[in-house]
Amino acid sequence: MSTLTTEVEDFAAAMRSDAFRRDPYPVYARMRAECPVYRAPQGLWYVTRHADVEQALGDPRLSNDRERMTDALVARDGRMRDLSRLTARLGRVMSNTDPPDHARLRGLVNKAFTARRVEGLRERIQAVVDRLVDAAVAALEPGGPPTDLLTAVASPLPHTVVCELFGVPEPDRERVKEWFRGLGRIHEDIDRAERVVDAFEAYLLDLVERRRAAPGDDLISALVTAQARGDRLTDHELLSTCFMLITAGDETTTNLIGNGLLALLHHPDQLALLRAEPALIRAAVDETVRYDSPTQAILRVTAADVTLGGRTIPAGDLVHLLLASAGRDPEHHEHPDRFDLTRPAHRHLGFGHGPHFCLGAPLARLETELAIGTLVRRLPDLRPAVDPGRLDWRPNPLQRRLTALPVTCTSDD
Numbered sequence: 001m002s003t004l005t006t007e008v009e010d011f012a013a014a015m016r017s018d019a020f021r022r023d024p025y026p027v028y029a030r031m032r033a034e035c036p037v038y039r040a041p042q043g044l045w046y047v048t049r050h051a052d053v054e055q056a057l058g059d060p061r062l063s064n065d066r067e068r069m070t071d072a073l074v075a076r077d078g079r080m081r082d083l084s085r086l087t088a089r090l091g092r093v094m095s096n097t098d099p100p101d102h103a104r105l106r107g108l109v110n111k112a113f114t115a116r117r118v119e120g121l122r123e124r125i126q127a128v129v130d131r132l133v134d135a136a137v138a139a140l141e142p143g144g145p146p147t148d149l150l151t152a153v154a155s156p157l158p159h160t161v162v163c164e165l166f167g168v169p170e171p172d173r174e175r176v177k178e179w180f181r182g183l184g185r186i187h188e189d190i191d192r193a194e195r196v197v198d199a200f201e202a203y204l205l206d207l208v209e210r211r212r213a214a215p216g217d218d219l220i221s222a223l224v225t226a227q228a229r230g231d232r233l234t235d236h237e238l239l240s241t242c243f244m245l246i247t248a249g250d251e252t253t254t255n256l257i258g259n260g261l262l263a264l265l266h267h268p269d270q271l272a273l274l275r276a277e278p279a280l281i282r283a284a285v286d287e288t289v290r291y292d293s294p295t296q297a298i299l300r301v302t303a304a305d306v307t308l309g310g311r312t313i314p315a316g317d318l319v320h321l322l323l324a325s326a327g328r329d330p331e332h333h334e335h336p337d338r339f340d341l342t343r344p345a346h347r348h349l350g351f352g353h354g355p356h357f358c359l360g361a362p363l364a365r366l367e368t369e370l371a372i373g374t375l376v377r378r379l380p381d382l383r384p385a386v387d388p389g390r391l392d393w394r395p396n397p398l399q400r401r402l403t404a405l406p407v408t409c410t411s412d413d
């Protein structure tokens with residue numbers, strides 16, 4: 001038996017439990033207190049305190065490099081070889097590259113994915129939200145059966161928005177969603193996932209060629225125009241970047257909307273406050289990212305020996321940076337387990353930090369602000385249909401996602 005398991009609780013086992021899936025925060029609290037830089041018996045590392053996670057995110061020796069990461073994953077588990085075949089096909093994109101190459105890959109997208117472009121989407125996003133909320137309101141009869149707000153609003157919204165952003169024509173959107181679902185089951189059926197990547201790639205290539213011939217006001221057109229001027233991305237890099245951007249903001253944004261609605265529904269005082277002061281919606285979005293982060297953890301691989309929180313992690317090891325635990329660290333956030341919209345502006349790590357800080361954060365914030373703001377305004381009698389303890393969560397320790405968020409509307413009488 002490893003000496004570590006005798007020193008401290010086997011947190012890796014705790015992280016596989018049903019209780020953890022429902023509520024990971026008590027386990028994170030014990031990890032921060034007892035062993036903030038924890039090496040699991042299987043050799044994976046977990047970093048849980050805000051200060052250590054922040055330091056790690058800014059340290060270039062904690063690498064995102066695709067080959068280095070793949071080697072470490074395959075060394076632990078041979079079955080990862082299939083997965084690595086797929087990621088190798090995807091090629092180099094900003095999310096799997098270290099500086100200085102990272103800056104080149106991110107630079108072109110930065111030029112096209114500007115704050116102005118995102119803000120310019122406000123009206124179009126509001127129109128999509130209104131359409132989805134209209135349908136949800138129609139389904140939610142006072143005193144009637146519950147409606148799942150994930151299916152009704154949180155799931156279709158980011159997909160529709162990203163399709164609009166990329167100029168994916170309306171009739172193709174369901175097909176693209178189907179490909180997403182295929183990629184989501186990548187571990188179950190690798191051959192099917194490979195066929196999905198083939199089809200998705202061919203589709204994107206066609207879309208890029210069409211925009212090259214006739215540019216529009218979508219993001220792909222902006223990328224090909226920027227590429228033609230600066231020649232900073234190869235065609236394959238451009239295609240991989242589109243693929244990554246289309247997939248990066250889908251589930252994450254769904255989860256932020258879902259987790260935010262859940263937090264508000266289960267903190268009626270904060271919901272009442274938001275209703276009284278709608279301008280607090282921006283604070284509500286970031287408080288959700290801190291309080292119940294959609295991205296619970298991100299993975300790095302050490303390119304050299306690195307000392308964090310007094311422990312030395314050897315080169316070549318895989319390290320989980322627990323962003324969600326950092327969000328509940330009492331050394332950084334006062335009363336961290338309180339969901340509090342009036343919290344003084346605070347720095348959380350839920351969108352990352354340093355060179356890989358989430359490129360889509362302004363878009364995710366805008367979508368969530370409009371979705372939650374509109375639902376709260378349009379449905380003053382919204383109620384959770386089940387207790388939080390009875391809600392079901394997907395078994396993915398890196399992402400925090402409800403399987404459904406059933407709500408009802410109280411009747412007036």
Ligand code: HEM
Pocket residue numbers: 064094095096106162244245246248249250252253256294295298299323349350351352353355356357358359360361363364
């Ligand atoms: C990176 C979270 C939405 C695109 C990241 C990172 C986090 C994150 C934690 C850092 C990863 C790392 O350091 O390894 C989230 C959350 C979202 C969200 C919680 C929604 C609530 C989006 C959206 C897009 C997007 C809507 C785009 C449409 C990206 C990209 C990167 C990234 C391209 C990689 C940046 C780089 O490597 O330089 N995101 N994200 N994200 N995100 Fe997001």
